[in-house]
Amino acid sequence: MNSITLTVNGVPCEARDVRPHTTLLNWLRDQGLTGSKEGCAEGECGACAVLVARPAEGGGTRLESVNSCLVLLAALNGGEVVTAEGLGTPGHLHPVQRELAVRGGSQCGYCTPGFVVSMAAEYYRQGRPADDFDIHALSGNLCRCTGYRPIVDAARALGSPAEEDLLTQRRSEAPPLPQPTHLQTPDGEFHRPTTLAEALDLLAAQPGAVLLAGGTDWGVDVNLRHSRAAITVALDGLPELQTLTWNPDHLEIGAGLTLSDIERRLAGRVPLLAEWLPLFASRLIRNSATLGGNLGTASPIGDSPPVLLALDARVVLVSASGEREVPLADYFTGYRRTVRRGDELIRAVGIPLPLAPLSGFYKIAKRRFxxxxxxxxxxxxxxxxxxxxxxxxGLGGVAATPIRAYATEEVLISQPWNERTVREAARVLRGEGTPLDDHRASAAYRAAMLEQALLKFYFQKPAQEVTA
Incomplete structure (x- = not known):
């Protein structure tokens, strides 16, 4: 029988007849837990948000909000989930639910469970001062009728969770361990190995398998394009991909670390990454998305490649036959194509040290966040x-692949860092790549924004910041 076990709202459950592409959201709703809604099926509205239990640094459990529409149920074997229904009931409201109710933070109610869940994740965050609620914890949750002021008021009215609160106590307990999983159905196979060696053996035997990390890209394909993989290999249970190591000459970031984990562990020590991470999608997405997944999709508009190209990053590829490193500048070979072989996966990303003293990231989009x-x-x-x-x-969105602006760099090298040099280089940068007209921007606009990005960098980050 293709079954898995998981804990939902504190109750152990067995999910039977699990198909490889069933999402957590659809399964929850089939169980009558209909607080989680499908609004967009691509992780942009937050109506489907749930809490998942994950290891906290230093021990214990961290409750993080994720989009259940993008999580494949099979990837949660042995895991723990809390939905809005598990936080409180109509007769005994959770503090988050109560504040939203008394402050008018809900009207139609469609989005409310998602806000409740994301608010609860911040409410239970270890070390959060009682009077400091990070409102960006609610990013990725949309409200079309109430407006955000009463929701923000509710969030800021919350104090610290009570010590007798069961989820407060849960934070000091160990999280569930990833469970090995193998499902085989007419729809395909699903594997969740728990060691890197097992994963590499699977890829050696099945080099065409779809690799599943956070699912924030593949989940969209499953939901909206009805994509189905003959074989899926989930990598979230591999501790070898979840390391972050400072070495004398380089920083190595595990490809399986979520972006939120990277942000927490680096704590601003790589300024360019610290500038970029808050602009990557939403907190709901960053709690699932990984560097390996973002590079693995090889999208020309992925946000991490321009940053990593500027950091001169290298991609560490591993297979059953060994390991190799590839400069990120040589990693992309065409539209959504890379040098990674079918039997390889991305183990880590290496960033040379010391870091360049001055850096900046510029994201041009219709919305800031x-x-x-x-x-x-x-x-x-x-x-x-x-x-x-x-x-x-590093540039994204102006060619079939992310690219280095080599011509512009050549103009700048060994030249005085002054306005005249920068304006000359900016004109060269305007011509880098082969930007296209599409629904997001015209080619002319993209070219103009390249030029403006370098000028903005010069005027916002003067040389005295480096030489002082």
């Missing part, structure tokens, strides 16, 4: 006095 880039630019600069010692510029 939670939007797909029209153009993305990452810049890393090192000066020798007032002369450019080295510079790297």
């Amino acid at each position: 939670d939007d797909i880039s029209s153009v993305a630019v990452g810049i890393a600069l090192d000066l020798d006095g007032e002369v450019v010692r080295s510079v790297r510029i």
Whole structure:
């Protein structure tokens, strides 16, 4: 029987006849837990949000909000989920639910469970001061009728959770361990290995398998394009992909770490990543998305490649036959194509140290937050006095692949870092790549934004910040 076990709202459950492409959202609704809704089926509205239990740094459990429409049920074998129904009942409201109710934070109610869940994730965050609620924890949740002021009021009215609260106590307990999974149905096979060696053996035997990390890209294909894989290999249970290591000459970030985990563990120590991460989708997505997944999709508008190109990153690829490193600048070979072989997976991303002293990330999109880039630019600069010692510029959205702006870099190298040099280089940057007209932006607009990004970098981050 193709079954898995998981804990839902504190109750152990067995899900039977699980198909490889069944989402957590659809299964929950089949169980009568209809608080979670399908609004967009692509992780942009938050109506489907639930809490999942994950390991916290230093031990214990962290409750994180994720889009259940993008999570495949089979990838939660042995896991723990809390829905809006598990937080409180009409007769005994959870503090988050109560504040939303008394402050007028709900009208039609469609979006309310998602807001409740995301608000609860921040409410239970370890170390959160009682008077400091990070309102960006609600990003990715949309409300079309109430407006956001009463929702924000409710969030800011929350204090600290009570010590007798069961979910408060849950934070000090160990989280569930990933369980190995193998499903075989007429719809395909699903594998969830728990060691890297097992995963590599699977890929050696089945090099055409779809690799599943956070599911924020593949989940959209499953929901909206009805994509189905003959074989899916989930990588979320591999501890070897979830490391972050500082070495004397490089930083290595595990390909399976979620972006939220990277943000927490780095704590601003890589300024370019710290500038980029808050602009990547929403907190709901960052709680699932991984660097390996973002690079694995090889999208020309993915936000991480321009940043990593500016950081001179290398991709660590591993297979059953060994490991190799590829400069990210050589990794992309065409539209959504890379040098990664079918029997390989991305184990980590390496970033050389020391870091360039001056860096910046510029994302041009219709919305400042939670939007797909029209153009993305990452810049890393090192000066020798007032002369450019080295510079790297990564671009996204202006070619079939993310690219380095080599012509612009050549104009800047060994030149004085002044307005005249920068304006000349900006004109060259305008011509980098082969931007297209599409529904997000015209080719002319994209070219203009490239030029403006370098000028903005110069005027916002003067040389004295580096030489002081």
